[in-house]
Amino acid sequence: CRMIMLTSSVSFSKGSEIFQGLVNHDDPQTAQQRANEYLQKHNVEEMLYGIVRNMLKAQPENPFLYLAQETAYADAKKGKAAGLSIMEVPTGHLYSLFEATKAITAEIVPKETVNIIIRQTIKLLNCDRASLFVFDKRVDMLILNASNQSKPIRISPGQGIAGNVFTTKEAINIPECYNDDRFDQSFDKATGYRTKSLLCMPILDFEDEAIGVVQAINKVDDGCFTQVDELLMGHLAQHAGIALRNAEVYREAIQASDRSNALIQTMQALAADLGAQSVILTLSMHANELVRADKNTVWLVDHSREDMWSVSTDSGNELRIPMSAGIAGECRKTNQIINIRDAYADDRFSQSVDVRTGYRTKSILAVPITCEEQPGVVLGVIQLINRLELDGEVGEFDDADIKIMETFSRFIGPRVMKTTFLNKEKKVSEMEAVTREPVAKKSVNDPQMVSLAEVTAEEEAGQA
Structure with missing residues (x-):
């Protein structure tokens, strides 16, 4: 029992050292003396009695497991x-x-x-x-x-x-x-x-x-x-x-x-045959599932009108901004990912919308949408606002977020290119139709038609 406790007592490393000495030491008498000194110094015998007494009181089904737990x-x-x-x-x-x-x-x-x-x-x-x-x-x-x-x-x-x-x-x-x-x-x-x-x-x-x-x-x-x-x-x-x-x-x-x-x-x-607006809403929904962002907007480039457009996830209204406007415009122009840790410290960001709505923009991640079939051509921009941490606080977008959004951008590129092409064909057909009246579009620049979601989109674009 003494030997068992010697290798499972509180001073395990010291006990192991002495035990090894008892086995391999050239002088067994010296080793035994060292062991006895250790046992007396640490009162190992009394400790053993205490464990056995507790074991008998608890009467565990597995005494060996109980001993391991007691000395763990x-x-x-x-x-x-x-x-x-x-x-x-x-x-x-x-x-x-x-x-x-x-x-x-x-x-x-x-x-x-x-x-x-x-x-x-x-x-x-x-x-x-x-x-x-x-x-x-x-x-x-x-x-x-x-x-x-x-x-x-x-x-x-x-x-x-x-x-x-x-x-x-x-x-x-x-x-x-x-x-x-x-x-x-x-x-x-x-x-x-x-x-x-x-x-x-x-x-x-x-x-x-x-x-x-x-x-x-x-x-x-x-x-x-x-x-x-x-x-x-x-x-x-x-x-x-x-x-x-x-x-x-x-x-x-x-x-x-x-x-x-x-x-x-x-x-x-x-994979379904979706219209341009449905594609935008679908991409916006799944972008939030990839990265915990408080807000996000998917902008598609419209070269015929030299602007970018999106759809409000709140009202379904069409939104348009100039092609080179704000953070999204900078991302499109440079074809580079833009990761801003503090929007208020970046000259490209306009604080006017935050002032008007009471919202606080901190972190921004803008990722260009491209397609290998058209190298160097930016089809759109995915813009995410305020990365949310697990505790609900606003954090910063990290390398993992950038990597997954790059993968997402490359993945959706061909589908966005197809959508853009079909949208152009649809507009040509409409122009050739009998009714040639211009379709009214709601713009974030029209103060009487600005919804909360449209203001959010304007803010994400970095517009005043």
Whole structure:
């Protein structure tokens, strides 16, 4: 029993070293002496009795699995409280830790993973509130999800206590927050809440990279977080890191699947004999499924009128803008992708429509529509406004968004070229018809005919 515990105790690496010495050491007596010293120093025998006693009390169906679970938290290297062993933690706390980690690692959906980590932290540490900060590489920000907030908040790495824990990868335990200069009281002043004690722990992945921060707030009964709390939270953070990574992989897989399905659905929809307006509406709908944009417009070039036209997804009205107008016109003229991270910092963008409507344009992605059969000729422009992140905030279009929209543009090019040709033929037929009266077209330049969707289209084109 001593030998078994020697290789499965809290100091696993040290135990393995001595065990190896017992097997291979030239002097068995010396090896035995070292083993006995280690057993006495770490009170391994008493620890074994405790595990056996708990096993008999629990009477698990699989004793070996039970022993593995009881010693699974042996290596407390990450987040371990100084001078405290996991086996010094009361059995009830260890059982709660096991239940918490089991619940966390069982979830894979990103949003539910975040929620369950928060709930289990509150339950395990017996605190009033808990917060989880997850690092988003897309925006280089920590996204705060809290038990008392319905909408996430963003902070920069290094900002505040949580930001400092993220950058230093070191836990912080504050018994009285208002006596600590690092604590930002603005949140308490804004909400009326009184933060007293705080325990903040970094969440590290398998490569020892910080991917987030878990934070417990206000120990119940106005107490302070103890070394036991630190040790429990350290182990919880390890499992939270695994769960968050799994959730991220799951999210990326679902996203890739959704994009593939969107391309397939686009191919099926365009296989039908659609008119020009139906083609535009179909492309607009599927473009949103490929990239999470708040708004998008598909513009087709009309060389006969030297302008670009589209269809309002709101009213179905036809919209027209000059061929070289705004961001869309620049994209058509240069035949280059335009990715703007901050529209207000770009001279090509006009803020007048935002001022008039109250909308805030931040990020813009414009992609030219081309066809290999007509190299160098731009058939139209796909323009997306405000990339939406998972938390609902406006972010920036990244390389993955650009790549998928380039693929989408090449894919729809031949169909757009066919639509443009058929549209020209239709206009010729109409001109040769008996009725030669001009068809009235609604323009975004006519203030009496501007709908909300038309204003949106005007804004996306960068027009005043």
